[in-house]
Amino acid sequence: MEILYLVGAILFSILWFTNLVQLLEKLHQGKNIHNQKILGCVWSACLTIFIIISTSIVF
16 A cells, blocks of 8 residues: 555656646747646645655655
């Protein structure tokens, strides 16, 4: 069960990085980046929660 938290942290880090790349592309093109900012906040919060849970269980 503990491995799911580690996998979740990896999954959210991949989603966070993908969102960052899309944000930079849209920013360069001059498009609206509101959705990427909101998704970035959500992915960051989920990533932080999963990292805290996985480190508290493992250590």
